[in-house]
Amino acid sequence: MSLILVPVADRPECARALNSAFDLGRRLGATILGCHMRPHRVQAVKRGSARALALYEKIAAENAYVLSRRAKATPTALWSERVGSADTLMGIVGPVADLIVVSRPAKTDGAADAFMMSALVSTGRPVLILPQRSRKRIGKRVCIAWDQSVAASIAVTPGIPILQQADEVTIVTCGPEDKPGPKATLLARYLTSWGIESRRVRTRGHDIEKELLGEYRKAGSDLLIGGAYSRSRWRERVFGGTTEFLIRKARIPVLLRHV
Structure with missing residues (x-):
């Protein structure tokens, strides 16, 4: 397992999912790709993107991952931002990841739920779905x-x-x-x-x-x-x-x- 994809937003449950993903990545020697996905290019949403990146950088550093601009042969942290619908974006980035990690949405009709379902049915990749409140280490x-x-x-x-x-x-x-x-x-x-x-x-x-x-x-x-x-x-x-x-x-x- 070499590349783990994590959709990133500035939310507490996303922080917990990131911690679990980085912990798993460290144990498996995998690179973590954080991807902030949004439907619009408006300025207000861009501020949310900046907060998402700040959260990602913080948790990466706490887990001894170095943020890099490009993939390397050794485990690293990568960052990406994309604009579009859930199905379109997941269909682009999901199939070229070994694992997708998402947090279980609190609502069943919001954007987070759309991304989770798209990860499951549009990528062909395994999806790790974590509860809203999850321990950091899983898989023991x-x-x-x-x-x-x-x-x-x-x-x-x-x-x-x-x-x-x-x-x-x-x-x-x-x-x-x-x-x-x-x-x-x-x-x-x-x-x-x-x-x-x-x-x-x-x-x-x-x-x-x-x-x-x-x-x-x-x-x-x-x-x-x-x-x-x-x-x-x-x-x-x-x-x-x-x-x-x-x-x-x-x-x-x-x-x-x-x-």
Whole structure:
């Protein structure tokens, strides 16, 4: 994992997301790209851009990162500013990042929510979504939500560098593994090939969201990895679903990837 993208605004939850991103970047040897995205070029918004840069510079320095004008072979902090819609901007900068880190928006109809959803569905990259109030260090005790889907397997792969540094990895399956996809035992074997030991837990599958969150807390986890929108996006948003639960209600750090 070489480049971590973080959308930056002058907000407390963004500061917490930056701290987590820099901490993760330092552990993984990754460059952090802070990007201030705004819809307009008006002067008032430019002042917000200056505050966002000041916040980014402060947190970068606190985490021993040096701000640079161009990428280097060694980990550094980069800064970018772009103007445009969420879908357009995320479609430009997101696909060329290894990981995108965002804070969970307080509202579901604002610009922050638009950027989060665009990161999930328009980039093809893994997205780390952090709650409004999040601890700085994550990834020491990781829970994998495994449902035999392609979406889940694609989410696990970019999480390998994090899983390799974890103290404990728990694979949680909810209900019977009766789908035409790899069972948890095959996932465990795959992780072992990367030098990652894991334990497996199976729940009854009667209430997937409740059971998944229960096992997450029981394991003392600080990060959950899973696939995003294994059903069609509009169906999950209308009828609910595990992805919507993790994004909107779980209030835990989640690493998701949409296919």
